[in-house]
Amino acid sequence: MNLLHLQERPAVYLVVAASMLALGVYGMIRRRTLIGMLIAGEIIFSAAMLNLMAVNRFFVSDPSVGQIFVLFIMGLAAAEVAIALSIIIAVYRNYRSIASAELSELSG
């Protein structure tokens, strides 16, 4: 296996994106605070962006489409972080905790 031109192969990027997606899902399940789950969600977003960029670079004829799409995802991720963090702050004010196990008022 030739290591010299590894950056020209789409498989490397796709496997890295798959590993980031798997790590993000693992963190989403295992994390026990809201901020930790938010960070895991950001890792999942990044995996999706890397996947889109790799497919855009290697398999699409117009290379600016994927960049614009990833730019939109970045904007949405920023908005999502702002909203989620304000909700987390509000939850912390009311419950004095952001551990997900203690926010169980609706769990019957």
Add this chain to the structure above:
Amino acid sequence: MSAFPAADRLVAGIFLLFVATTVAGSVLAVFTTRIIRSVCGLALASIGLAGLYYFLHSPFLALMEILIYIGAVCVTIIFAVMLAEPDEPRPDKPTGRSILWWLGAIVVSGAIFWSVARLGLMGNWPTPAIDRKDGSVHDIGVALLTTYSLAFEVISLVLMVAILGAVAIARSGRHHE
């Protein structure tokens, strides 16, 4: 074979460094117990991703990744860490239930990794037509203001509503104390 064989090796080494940074940052972000280290892992993964975008012929997105993810997202999360008390509670003695959850998480994420990586490796990807544009910043700007102008405007609306909503939500609890 290029005229400077060392240059190829240097490029390959930098590429592998960025790949390792991305994966190591993600691992750090997911597996540490302290949230502040987790944020540092997210920043590290973003630096690696910026390098990978550079290798994917998109220096503009590399800069945007650093600006938005490290400059905005990580800093905002750090502010929330300062305001709340985010460290995870100490894990109790491992009971059967928690071991079951752990095994379930391992199995689910392993299955996702295996299937998506296999899809990427084995997929019968098409070869593209000839490039007409080069994907430069000029092309991105023109496309943003012509083909994608509606989505561009709607994104700006979403960002404004998000800012207003964040202020409204985070402010409302202040009177109850």
